[in-house]
Amino acid sequence: MRVQLWDRPGAWEIALQGERIASVTPSAGEALGLALPAFVESHAHLFAGGVALGQLNLSAVHSEAELRAVLLPFAATVPEGEMVCCFGANYDLMGGRPTRAALDAVLQRPLYIVATDYHCAWANSAALQGVPEAPGVDLALGELHEFAAMDLVGRKAPSGGRQSLGLLAAEPETPDPERDKALIRAAMAECLRHGITRVVNMDGNLYQAQLFTELAEEGLPIDVSLPMTLVAGMEPDRLDALFAAARRPPVGRLSFGRVKMFMDGVFDTHTAYRVTDYPDRPGFRSEPLIGAEFVELCIRADALGLQIATHAVGDAAVRATLDGYEAARIANGARDSRHRVEHIDLLHPDDLPRFKALGVTASMQPVHPPGLAGLPLEPTISIVGADRWPDSFPWRALHGQTRLCFGTDWPVSPLSPLHAIRCAMTRQPWAPGNPDQRLTLTQALQAYTTTGAWADFVDHALEPGALADIVILSGDPSDPATRVLETYSRGVRSAFIA
Template identity: 45%
Template structure:
């Protein structure tokens, strides 16, 4: 008897990402595996009495989206916090904050997301005094979109014992004013976390970034609450067509919460979570990462790579630069790891067979990261490591070809480009300076030089929609005449979000493409994305998401 499919999608524009058979009209799924692809007529005989047949009505069906860089706990929590995304001007900011405060009378520290550096207007820097005018009596903190800067009111600074300043370690800063008191601006995690830890979550959502460690104690009620927060965030990802998440902060607590969801049949996406190697950790801690790789090793949940921060971001001048900032020529910042310490981490992690992924935004941070990868290859022998660099917002031209030479992956976020759909031009381009423009956010330059490229949003740094991110990649305009055109094509962008994302996870043999025998991870869109005008791709919406053969999202 011929095998019958559990699900058939017909009348579709299938984009398979399989070079040997790039298009099809129908697809059949059996359990969690793709059974067959072909024309409607070829797939029709696989219909059985219990087969669900879905008419795509000529819309695109493609592999599920692989979000190659995000922060799932912070992103999930952001869904219930105040979003200041798109808010401009003091009055609009004040109105939004006051309404949120009124709706959350019992929250000990009010937190807001996505406040632009220029939320008050160009040239006016946010201080605690602005926030005190809005909320004089309740502790309040708002994050910049990049989460590398935040601004707190006086009540929050007093509560966290930051008003008179504090040593928060290299690369972090409580910005001080001429009056000897904190201005309210907090740069990097060590400066921000003393406030956030006093919120109702106790800052558990940020431990994966801050320490890489686990909460000291969690009540059953708190754990159940965290689980519910994560489940909501994961379901939200599924509604955006995402079937795979590569998380970029990690601890055992998050892994075990995911393990619990998986055991209960409630994990709607595949997820990998890293061991976060911090600059204060002993090198032997990497053995823990190797143990996680053995323990969490299923197709749905893996803990199989190491995350490292090399620097901060351009806007807060915490990115590590080869030459000074354009508006501060004598300042390059410092890396979070010395070259010797970073090389030791790279060599050890590589020797354990672990993939490494490094946040490096400044051109000096990118170079130092590449140097460490090169040292690892010399020490341990060249291998198919697929080590990564995250963001690469500015790169020296001499380092561009090193990605292909060393086999290093460029993990980039087109939605982050200043002047795009998410972030304003300032203060980023003013701090970069025109001389650096040609090698800033240089996706096309990197790809043309042979770098393997994966895309992501870095949610909650920017909205998680893959199609909004792709539109930025397709439509970006140069900042000045004569700069390189960094635009990508639609096929390249979709590939970076699907097949290439699977490849960077060492899972290209079973996901990222639509082909018989591969895992049934699929998204059906509301239209034919290939027929969309480039400036409307952000409007494309998933109507059906299938992960591991299970429908994880279906539009009403």
């Protein structure tokens, strides 16, 4: 293939031999596209992404009229007797936060809407039938906070809610492996369409481990890393089984070697754990989803040679996560663990240098800040509080301290790396005087390619001998008109026509 390389001028000829790059040599001909190492999606949910491909995306809806305009035609395509399922809803979905009564007025058949952050959902009366009072469940408002509460309605979906059980470290009561593998295959095909050949799938349970193992034995079209999810209060036998799964050897293009934990939730539901009070709730800072047990699990996982990834949105959650990693280093000694903190929506300045000191990777999503990727500023920035805006989504600050890898948290946010890269380059401060956290094109590309691969313990480059994971673009990645022309995944070509 004759291309322009992202980091070298002129035209170059890339020759492949099997799964690897055989040579990269200068060429006198005309370049047919811009070649980069293929994108690494450092934080996604493939099973949920496959399910979302068949659901209604409400990310562009901000009023009741807009909701009716898209929901009613979609509902007409859903077979009678099935719950109507939507995702990507902003908290201003109906001009404000949706309610059970407001949704009843729009649709009478069972309706389930997942918020854009996937930590909250809304349901109408038909969908809430038989749902008990439980933590996180507000039956009067039809609002469900966090995964356990959401599952009480989500399990009624055509998918059975199985795609979300990895977030709970739970297993399905009624597995449907053939259907579910088809959904995962569709998600992997979507990744290739966006130039992605490696994904860290952040919601592993034993069921997904089996699904992905069977798929890997058949031959995965992309590389997948599957951390096992650990939660507080697990029975010893269950915990042992998940640790054993995390220690499995690779199967084809599937790798294990990792665990995932949740330290907190998100700001819009006031479940992000923070150092300072919520401005609208004096004296309230939320609390961690996992307490002292987190340190014990970090020490155990680290001693087994496993990588740890922890969801931490609030600054107190980030601090508690770093404390756990530091405790593991003290207990087990320093090693090249590449432990990760996922999201980091808010970071206390005192904890910034700890990333470098502990060798911790920052895994972030440039499509997550309010004001980007179609996300409204409110109510999130008011919930964060203006005094903490300078400490929010500190990409550039972290880039100067540690390794930074990028992803989208798909289907939480649009999967396109090109869109995310442009977000990283164009984000504006929320107020004058706030730090500019934008990255350069080169920095954003590195976070989506070579550094993302490094965080997943692999090398990634357009060099002879490297795996032939390559994306060919139509032009400059910062140009909104640029698209993916071809993806090579270990030498296998996928071409895309506009």
